[in-house]
Amino acid sequence: MLQVQLRALEVGALLSKPLRESCRYDLIVDWKGKLYRAQVKYCDRSSSHSTGAVMLHSGNITRGGRHSFPCYTAEEIDVLLVYVPKIEQVLWLPPTQFNGKRNITIRYRPSLNGQTKGCLWAEDFIWGRGIVGNTARSQRAVRGSTPLASIPVM
Secondary structure, three states: OHHHHHHHHHHOOEEEOOOOOOOOOOEEEEEOOEEEEEEEEEOOOEOOOOOOEEEEEOOEEOOOOOEEOOOOOOOOOOEEEEEEOOOOEEEEEOHHHHOOOOEEEEEOOOOOOOOOOOOEEHHHHEOOOOEEOOOHHHHHHHOOOOOOOOEEOO
16 A cells, blocks of 8 residues: 555655545545545466566455455456556556456567567556556457557556
């Protein structure tokens, strides 16, 4: 959470925390006159099936110590803010990247076999770097946006 707070200061965003803990979002991000419901995640788990990637799980640990794995939807949150310590960056993931998914693989280095299709590239979603999906490889990942690759990075 601290890295997200620091990044918000750097990009000029205001953060508010809900008073209740039972919300599906952790923060409200006030950015350029718009409010976003944000879920904050820390992502340092290496992907078991590839190198140069980390795996983000959308689940939480309940009070009883059990894992619950809810899928976040665009109706519940507007953005996933993900801190990836391997690259020391906070990523802004729009609903096209998380809606209904339990696991998300985030690639920070090219794969050994050269695969690019279907990859979510960390560098394309770094918070504060212009427009999400503004590269040819990430345009395939944001096909749901209108117009293509026009999701603003916050």
